[in-house]
Amino acid sequence: MDCDITDGDEDRYAAAATGWATGAARVYGPLATQLVAAAPHPLAGRRVLDAGAGTGLASTALRAVGAHPVAVDRSPAMLAWDADHRPPAVAGALEALPLRDDAVDDTVAAFVLNHVDDPTAALAELARVTRPGGAVLATVAAATTRHRAVRDRIDAVVADAGFVPPPWYAHLTRAQAPLLGDVAAMTAAAESAGLVDVVVTELAADVGVDRPEDLVDYRLGQAHVAAWLAGLPEADRAALRGAAVDAVTPVMAPYHPPVVTLVARTPDGPGPLSAPAPDGQHDPRRRR
Numbered sequence: 001m002d003c004d005i006t007d008g009d010e011d012r013y014a015a016a017a018t019g020w021a022t023g024a025a026r027v028y029g030p031l032a033t034q035l036v037a038a039a040p041h042p043l044a045g046r047r048v049l050d051a052g053a054g055t056g057l058a059s060t061a062l063r064a065v066g067a068h069p070v071a072v073d074r075s076p077a078m079l080a081w082d083a084d085h086r087p088p089a090v091a092g093a094l095e096a097l098p099l100r101d102d103a104v105d106d107t108v109a110a111f112v113l114n115h116v117d118d119p120t121a122a123l124a125e126l127a128r129v130t131r132p133g134g135a136v137l138a139t140v141a142a143a144t145t146r147h148r149a150v151r152d153r154i155d156a157v158v159a160d161a162g163f164v165p166p167p168w169y170a171h172l173t174r175a176q177a178p179l180l181g182d183v184a185a186m187t188a189a190a191e192s193a194g195l196v197d198v199v200v201t202e203l204a205a206d207v208g209v210d211r212p213e214d215l216v217d218y219r220l221g222q223a224h225v226a227a228w229l230a231g232l233p234e235a236d237r238a239a240l241r242g243a244a245v246d247a248v249t250p251v252m253a254p255y256h257p258p259v260v261t262l263v264a265r266t267p268d269g270p271g272p273l274s275a276p277a278p279d280g281q282h283d284p285r286r287r288r
Contacts, residue, residue, distance in 0.1 A: 012168060013054075013075035016226035021055040021081055023221020026214045030207040031259060032058040032110045035139050036065060038263050039106065040197070043067040043135075046105035051094060051126060052112025055081040062108065063087075070104065072097060094122045099129040106130060109138040114177040123193035133268045136195055142202050142258035143181025150255070153247040154219045161240050169224040186260050195264035204256035212248040215255050216241055 013020075020028075036043065036058065044066030050058045053071035055078055062069040071089035073079050079089045092098035094109075094116055107126045113119045126136050180186045186200045209215055220229060220241065229237055 011075050011077050012166075013223045014077045014227070015230045016075075016221075016223040017055055017078050017081040019221035019226050019229070020078070020223065023217040023219075025055070025057055025221070026209055026218045027207045027255070027257065028054075028111060029057045029060070031139060031205055031257075032108075033061040033064070034205060035108060035110055035137050035261065036061040036067075038137060038261060039135050040263060040265065041135065043106060047103075049097075049099070049104040049107040049126075049129060050087070051097070051107055051109040052115070053089065054078045056086050058108050058110040059087050067106075069108075072099070095125060097125050097129050101128055102131045103129045104131065104134070106135040107137070109136075111139055111141065113138055113180055114140040115172060117176060119180050120189045120192045123189055123195065127194055127266050130266045132266055134266050136190075136262070136264045136266065138186075138262040140180045140186070140260050141177060142260050143178050144258045147204070147255070147257050150215065150248055150251050150253070151219060153251070154216055154244045157240065157244040157247050158220075158225060161236075161243075163225060163228050165224055172224075180260060183260060186262050190262055190264050194267065196267050198262070198264040200260065200262050202258060202260050205259045206254070206256055209255040210252070212245045212252045215248055215252065216244040218255075220244070 042065075043062065046067050048062050048067045048069050050056070050062065050069045050071045053059055053069075053073045054075070056071065059069040059071055069087040071079065071087055072092050072094075073089070074091060074093050076091045079086070079091060083089075090098050094112060095118065107130045109122075109126060113122055116122045123136070123138075126138075130136055180189060183200045183202050187198055190198045190200070209218065229240075232240070
């Protein structure tokens with residue numbers, strides 16, 4: 001998951017960049033590569049938006065196939081990670097992208113649509129900035145709970161050490177994330193946003209994580225726990241990691257998180273995105 005979260009003027013990911021790039025990337029990096037590989041046409045030479053770019057995992061995958069990424073994320077701190085080696089970037093919200101209509105050839109949104117209250121409106125924004133016929137690719141975590149038992153062991157160790165999740169994380173997990181948590185929900189949102197040739201799949205993704213240490217580093221690299229971990233003495237962080245590894249080891253199996261993937265494109269010509277808004281008002285999905 002790349003990020004698109006702030007709380008008012010507070011950047012919830014301000015302390016998360018290092019953990020994200022070195023820990024969470026163990027899962028989200030392979031998933032970004034798989035998403036880019038799902039494109040319905042070659043992306044080489046094309047300008048591709050990395051929406052909710054975070055520390056640039058999808059941008060890296062796009063560059064590997066010869067695309068020219070541009071990045072948008074709500075967190076300036078995440079965009080600042082290794083900025084000298086990153087593509088052009090701008091801070092902005094997924095629901096109101098700071099880009100003109102038809103600004104990019106294609107768009108990738110890796111684990112960011114599950115961070116908004118209105119994912120259909122966010123998908124319409126992705127469609128607005130993508131040229132006619134361009135690909136819109138997205139992934140979110142599936143709502144199924146079958147993968148969570150081993151991950152819950154890590155969370156229990158963290159909770160025993162005194163961690164209390166911030167309120168925004170409860171909203172994310174209980175209200176936002178379930179909105180696109182299955183094939184039917186993602187399909188309906190994509191079609192309502194005006195996308196065509198919509199194909200949505202759900203599968204347990206092989207991300208190459210089969211060691212307890214890698215799973216623990218992935219989980220401890222998440223944004224909701226980053227600031228709390230940063231406030232612990234180094235020795236305490238090391239002890240916490242060791243306890244989490246010990247908790248996971250007896251039940252560890254290859255980690256295959258269930259993922260919902262959208263592959264779609266914007267219409268080639270006039271269609272839902274170009275319909276006039278009621279009473280002549282501006283419709284953010286309308287192409288100009």
